[in-house]
Amino acid sequence: MNKLLNIAHAVPRQFVRDYAFKSDLKIKWVRPEKISCIKPEKSGDLGKLPPLNPNELLPDYKDSKELANANETVKSMFLLRNNPNNLTTRYYRDLMIKEVQRHAQDYGSMEAKLARMTALIRRFQSHMEVHPRDKMIKVRLKEMIDKRKKFLKYLRRWDYRRFEWILEKLDLVYKPPPTKFHWITRKESLQKLTDIYCEKIKDERLEAYHKELQEQQIPFLEDAIKKMIFIRQEQIDCDVPVTVTEEQIEEARQQLAQLQELREAAAAATRKQSDETFH
């Protein structure tokens, strides 16, 4: 930019922009890394499923008296970890639904549905970490994440407090979708960063100017009071109509006192803050 301005100053004719215009501002753009949509940071899952107790029995045989008296070999056959994976998924699903359901028979309310989906999503996510090329699960997982997001959107519209409660209960984050989709390009990103940079400079300069003016306030008022007193005295001495009243001078003095008080308070606050950061 500066280079261009120099050229423009040197050549007083109309400045024509070159084809590939490049800004010489030192702005570094880093393209954000793409996060897969099935990853927890993208799907909004903050929590994880609790680790499986190694001695957890199959839910159907939990209360069996025969199993309690059986020998170790038989018992191990009824352990959850020695059984198909889908039974563990079901176990987690029921665990999560029980946390939020309205009554013991409720599996169809929005909370129960969301809990069910969340359990499955987290289960699938841990599966995808071990088997990253499992496309069938990947598709199901993505579809389920999208559906859960849609259901959260509905629940928010229907019943806001229940929506907040379920977010807290299932440990989810809800971010509304952006209004417009666009691909991330270098040009557009650099434009945005340049805008931010310019805004920052503008704010900084305004702030500096504000400070400068503030510093002038006290000397100005002191000077004004002196001059007002002098003018008043002269007018009285020379027997011309008096235009400066006592009230005006008093008002200016009050203003000055207020200002000084304010400045001292601000200075004390900053001193205290700097002391705290130093220690």
Next chain:
Amino acid sequence: MASRGLLLLGQCMPCIKQNASKIRVRRMELDTNLNMYFKKDTFFFAHDPEKVCKTGDVVLIRELPERLTRLITHKVEKVVYPLGDITDPISGKKVVVGKYREDIEMANQLFGKSEKAFDYDKAPPRGRLEGTKDFTHGETYIKYHEDGKDQPFAV
């Protein structure tokens, strides 16, 4: 023009301006070529220092006698329908989608309400998760730059 004190009904949108809310008034506009109506949004900034309206609320705004700033031309009169907390205007009961809340509650009682289930009496008012889990109070954007800082509204 401004002395009319015109009342408008609109929906509150996420807004970063302080002391103001962005209100969307949606009208239908006739396209004479197609002879069809299309949605047309007009945005107004309403003075709202206490932030009474939150994103999604349906609010009444009134035109100010003269504009407060370059943007703010209205003030928030009343929140008519808070989002997700609808009262049926005829019976005065709270509604969730197609059912009264008390009907749902009665069904839960009949089935034996669970201890852990959601309870309206215990639930705090809306807005406690803003900025931690619920990011609907601001506009989200597609992340375009990695600056090492946390960008809560980046998707």
